[in-house]
Amino acid sequence: xxxxxxxxYTPGAILFRQACQLLLPRRCPLCGRVLGGxxxxxxxxxxxxxxxxxPGPGPYAPPPALGGGIVAWAAAPFWYAGGIRDAVHRxxxxxxxxxxxxxxxxxxxxxxxxxxxxxxxxEVPVPLAxxxxxxxxxxxxxxxxxxxxxxxxxxxxxxxxxxxxxxLDETALRRTRKGRAQAGLTREERLVNxxxxxxxxxxxxxxxxxxxxxxxxxxxxxxAACARALTAAGAEWVAVAGLAASRQxxxxxxxxxxxFDLDDAPGEAEDFV
Numbered sequence: 001x002x003x004x005x006x007x008x009y010t011p012g013a014i015l016f017r018q019a020c021q022l023l024l025p026r027r028c029p030l031c032g033r034v035l036g037g038x039x040x041x042x043x044x045x046x047x048x049x050x051x052x053x054x055p056g057p058g059p060y061a062p063p064p065a066l067g068g069g070i071v072a073w074a075a076a077p078f079w080y081a082g083g084i085r086d087a088v089h090r091x092x093x094x095x096x097x098x099x100x101x102x103x104x105x106x107x108x109x110x111x112x113x114x115x116x117x118x119x120x121x122x123e124v125p126v127p128l129a130x131x132x133x134x135x136x137x138x139x140x141x142x143x144x145x146x147x148x149x150x151x152x153x154x155x156x157x158x159x160x161x162x163x164x165x166x167x168l169d170e171t172a173l174r175r176t177r178k179g180r181a182q183a184g185l186t187r188e189e190r191l192v193n194x195x196x197x198x199x200x201x202x203x204x205x206x207x208x209x210x211x212x213x214x215x216x217x218x219x220x221x222x223x224a225a226c227a228r229a230l231t232a233a234g235a236e237w238v239a240v241a242g243l244a245a246s247r248q249x250x251x252x253x254x255x256x257x258x259x260f261d262l263d264d265a266p267g268e269a270e271d272f273v
């Protein structure tokens with residue numbers, strides 16, 4: 001189970017996590033080095049730099065309505081390689097939900113320019129005075145349910161929600177079935193495999209400007225299927241924020257605000273949708 005307040009930022013939740021530092025001290029999400037109150041890992045500064053897809057955050061504004069594709073814009077600030085890939089694997093398959101929260105802080109900082117402060121060993125995003133996105137709801141891609149009691153995209157989205165001042169709703173989107181393995185399928189077969197995999201709640205999605213959060217964007221089939229479900233439920237538009245993009249997906253923007261058609265995105269197949 002996810003610990004109390006793991007990805008939340010109420011005073012009580014922060015205090016709880018600070019108390020946990022005695023037994024579970026804060027570690028670098030990339031190499032595992034104990035950091036405690038040290039803001040950044042000195043051993044991984046170069047790794048963060050070479051896995052970043054553009055030099056740094058800057059001012060940008062997303063389009064107010066849908067672009068030419070299924071989403072208003074899609075972006076991922078890091079490459080899915082090296083330490084980033086290892087950290088995602090530990091979060092997803094190694095039983096380390098706290099690593100997903102730390103990666104969510106990195107996503108908030110790199111993609112939207114949020115300041116991340118370390119308070120007694122707990123990373124806390126500083127709420128942005130003027131959020132650079134026109135979304136009013138964060139929705140994580142639902143968990144595949146394969147052996148985890150937590151959802152990695154939801155934990156990624158919690159620091160993002162705090163920094164942007166936007167609510168996160170884990171119940172607005174759900175899976176209708178388990179997806180089959182994607183590896184070895186053609187692009188057309190992958191799109192068919194993801195079709196109808198998700199269903200959104202109209203009571204929660206209608207009229208909302210949704211920021212969909214996922215960990216890795218490879219082909220974009222999963223994100224596109226989620227966006228279709230949300231717009232079918234009445235969402236005004238959907239944007240996609242991923243932590244990382246595969247090296248094969250060179251065309252995916254590294255920062256928000258650029259319309260992008262996920263249906264036309266190249267890349268390797270995801271293992272599962």
